[in-house]
Amino acid sequence: MRWRGPIIAGGLAIGLALPTSPAAAVDVTFTGLVVDTCSVALATPGVMSLSGDGKVLATDQGGLAVPATVTVVSIGTNTLSLAPPTLDTYPAGYTPGGETLELSTSGLLSNPLFTTLGIDGIIGLLPLTNLLVNLRITNPDGFEQGLYGAHTVLTCS
């Protein structure tokens, strides 16, 4: 190590055989607090299509059907939770109650089997990562013509 700057040599430099300085040691402390953070964003909503037998509306049937894509960023340890899905909108001629709504996920959380329950997973440090969410509505009585909408609530905390 070299000093950079004006070295003034006019200081006191004495070479007498006097006692030398004892050692002094001090611990320098640094403190920090890490708080878990997690952010989620819906990149693309899912699109459902009807199965050939007319009894299943789902996002995993190819064609126009696509799963919803959610982007997740996590610092620290967080729990990602998807609530059981619910049916929001349906045509006037459709009577709700006979259908079963299910979820499955892939990507960040791999739960390939559809379930009517929610899905939970613990995530750690995570850069921007995709979570794909599939939703399936099954009704043995089939579906009336019209627009259907369903959703799940995703939380990360």
Add this chain to the structure above:
Amino acid sequence: MQLTGAVLVLLAGLPAAACACDVQISTPGLLGLSGDGRTLSSANGLPAIAVISDLNLLAPTTITISGIRLDQAPGGFAAPLTYAGSYVANATLLGTSSGTIAPSASFQVPAILNLVVTLTIHNSVTSTSGFPQGPYTMKTSVTCT
């Protein structure tokens, strides 16, 4: 006569000055998490500042900065860690000096009357698996001999 008097006064004051080497922490450091969550560093917070005074007047003083370590972490945190650090030393009569710490750094300060060295220290610790929520404390030792 005047010169002799000055020397006598100076020598009378030497024993006290020669036997002391004082390190004071004027500002503790503050760690902040990097954007990718993998590095906890004072570069994202505040550096620590140490003031070293009452240096040896009979010989150069060696100042050593070493032992960067994680002193406190949340339970269960045992990821492989990488430490790093840097310092900048300022002295009125000498100017500025700087360097890296890991694993240690040392430099000499010439014997100059009333010299005060201000040491600005940065510490950081990196974990590829990130840092769980909770308080963290890092320490670094500053020694002058």
